[in-house]
Amino acid sequence: MQARHILVINCGSSSIKFALIHEAHSQTFLSGEAQNLGTYDAELHWRRGPEHDSLMIPNADHRAALSQLLPIVQGACGGKLHGIGHRVVHGGERFSAARRIDPQVLAEIKATAHLAPLHNPANLLGIEATLKQFPNLPQVAVFDTAFHHSLPEYAFRYALPEQLYRDHGIRRYGFHGTSHRYVSARAAEMSNLPIEDSSWLSAHLGNGCSTCAVVNGQSRDTSMGLTPLEGVVMGTRSGDVDPNLHSHLAMALGWDIEKIDYMLNHDAGLLGLSGLSNDMRTLEQAHHDGHEGATLAIEVFCYRLAKSLAAMSCALPRLDGLIFTGGIGENSPLIRAKTVAHLRLLNLQLDDEANERYIRGLSGTIHAYGHPRVLVIPTNEERQIALDTLQLLH
Numbered sequence: 001m002q003a004r005h006i007l008v009i010n011c012g013s014s015s016i017k018f019a020l021i022h023e024a025h026s027q028t029f030l031s032g033e034a035q036n037l038g039t040y041d042a043e044l045h046w047r048r049g050p051e052h053d054s055l056m057i058p059n060a061d062h063r064a065a066l067s068q069l070l071p072i073v074q075g076a077c078g079g080k081l082h083g084i085g086h087r088v089v090h091g092g093e094r095f096s097a098a099r100r101i102d103p104q105v106l107a108e109i110k111a112t113a114h115l116a117p118l119h120n121p122a123n124l125l126g127i128e129a130t131l132k133q134f135p136n137l138p139q140v141a142v143f144d145t146a147f148h149h150s151l152p153e154y155a156f157r158y159a160l161p162e163q164l165y166r167d168h169g170i171r172r173y174g175f176h177g178t179s180h181r182y183v184s185a186r187a188a189e190m191s192n193l194p195i196e197d198s199s200w201l202s203a204h205l206g207n208g209c210s211t212c213a214v215v216n217g218q219s220r221d222t223s224m225g226l227t228p229l230e231g232v233v234m235g236t237r238s239g240d241v242d243p244n245l246h247s248h249l250a251m252a253l254g255w256d257i258e259k260i261d262y263m264l265n266h267d268a269g270l271l272g273l274s275g276l277s278n279d280m281r282t283l284e285q286a287h288h289d290g291h292e293g294a295t296l297a298i299e300v301f302c303y304r305l306a307k308s309l310a311a312m313s314c315a316l317p318r319l320d321g322l323i324f325t326g327g328i329g330e331n332s333p334l335i336r337a338k339t340v341a342h343l344r345l346l347n348l349q350l351d352d353e354a355n356e357r358y359i360r361g362l363s364g365t366i367h368a369y370g371h372p373r374v375l376v377i378p379t380n381e382e383r384q385i386a387l388d389t390l391q392l393l394h
């Protein structure tokens with residue numbers, strides 16, 4: 001059979017990220033982003049191999065941007081596009097795997113939108129525009145939450161009145177599932193272990209960060225919850241705080257719920273702690289230059305991350321390895337070293353030279369001889385979405 005191309009789309013409220021994936025090649029053929037949609041500054045830029053290009057598309061909405069995108073995509077794949085895979089953030093309890101998009105699936109995604117009011121409506125905007133623009137192409141929705149459907153009830157329930165779960169779906173869902181699934185499968189491959197008989201701790205550390213326990217290819221626990229705010233420290237998100245913080249800020253400072261919500265999602269995390277930046281590169285540089293806020297942010301980030309990984313180890317029958325992925329996990333020997341230093345009870349120890357070596361897209365093992373595996377594995381959510389899409393096209 002002829003090798004196939006899949007266009008992977010990740011829509012935000014004013015942006016569309018895209019990648020063209022060829023099933024037989026691990027590198028991305030074409031990738032890019034439409035930004036500032038709905039404004040005069042709307043712009044499309046893309047990269048094809050070493051070439052970069054861009055196009056101003058003033059006032060373009062999602063549909064207009066997609067119509068500009070189509071000839072670029074068709075040009076890159078010789079007019080042989082086989083399908084489209086959409087990243088959808090929240091699949092609720094409904095979706096335990098990727099689904100081919102039809103009117104019923106679309107309605108079910110809409111019914112889930114209240115669980116992710118910032119993300120799902122934007123994802124839907126992209127799906128609807130794409131359905132209009134490419135009516136003859138099969139389209140698939142791949143959910144960030146789906147991988148975590150295998151969490152046992154004792155891991156996904158909050159200690160809240162049952163009715164909140166039963167009638168309103170208040171439970172832990174988890175996110176970054178596509179990434180944790182991809183890197184744990186790669187870890188098994190790299191370690192010559194069957195994924196069906198393997199146990200991993202995974203740390204996805206990008207702008208958003210989460211940890212996951214993966215046993216026999218299934219998620220058994222994860223740090224994010226009802227929303228992507230729960231868990232470890234992130235770029236601008238606080239991660240776990242005392243749930244009474246909301247009422248304390250309301251009563252002590254007179255803050256309303258919007259203000260608290262904004263602060264926890266946009267002004268907290270590395271940015272809030274350091275008072276400087278949400279970007280780990282900037283913080284590492286500032287730490288080396290003696291910036292106290294940057295140093296504190298790094299220390300809190302690593303300690304809380306280690307605590308979360310230690311907590312995830314409760315879900316494992318044994319430890320086959322710890323995986324670092326995401327922009328920080330793939331590129332920061334400092335964060336990996338500081339985190340692993342807190343995990344001596346798991347017998348983890350790094351080989352310092354190997355830890356320094358695996359950056360910028362390299363994958364490999366960085367543990368000291370005689371200690372459990374620690375792996376650096378670049379994530380590739382687009383490829384995983386394309387593979388899921390291809391599977392449903394069979």
Ligand code: AMP
Nearest residue numbers: 206207278279280281326327328331332
């Ligand atoms: P992502 O969301 O996966 O693109 O990751 C973004 C995060 O990765 C940001 O905090 C970046 O500062 C961080 N990052 C990227 N490259 C490096 C690097 N060389 N060292 C430290 N952090 C990095």
